Amino acid sequence: MPIEVDGKTLETDEEGYLVNLNDWVPGVAEVMAKEDDLELTQDHWDIINFLREYYEEYQIAPAVRVLTKAVGKRLGKEKGNSKYLYGLFPYGPGKQACRYAGLPKPTGCV
Template sequence: MPIEVNGKSFETDEEGYLANINDWEPGVAEVMSKEDDLELTDEHWDIINFLREYYEEYQIAPAVRVLTKAVGKKMGKDKGNSKYLYGLFPYGPAKQACRYAGLPKPTGCV
């Protein structure tokens, strides 16, 4: 089902992930978060941008364990833990944050 962002239509798969990761723009995350009743803060954007950089470097969307470890390495232990990340993305930090970041569903996520 496509989503509308600033008058443009973006194709998504059956789970709501962008069909083409190159279509992503920040408005996509805003629309998706509103659908989830979530207000994006700077902390959310830190993780979304981190994921986009991670994907650019490794060409893979990290599962939650890998994400937690990588965030901890780059942003410190206070942010690199499950409690913090689930607080931001209650539907699953890897799954929900990757969707907002326009990335594919992480491998190993149900």
């Protein structure tokens, strides 16, 4: 189902992930969050930007356990835990945050 971002129609797969990762712009996250009735804060953007950097470096979207550990190292212990991440992304920090970041679905996510 395509999404409309900044006047452009972007293709997504059946789970809502961007088909073409190069189509991502920050507006993608805004549109997807709005569909989920979620308002993005700086804390959300910290995780979204972290995921994009992680993907750029490793060419893979991290599973939740890896994400939690990596966020803890980079952003601090108080942010590197499941409770914090699920508070930001209630549909699952791996799946939902990666979708907002324009990344493929993390391996190991159902």
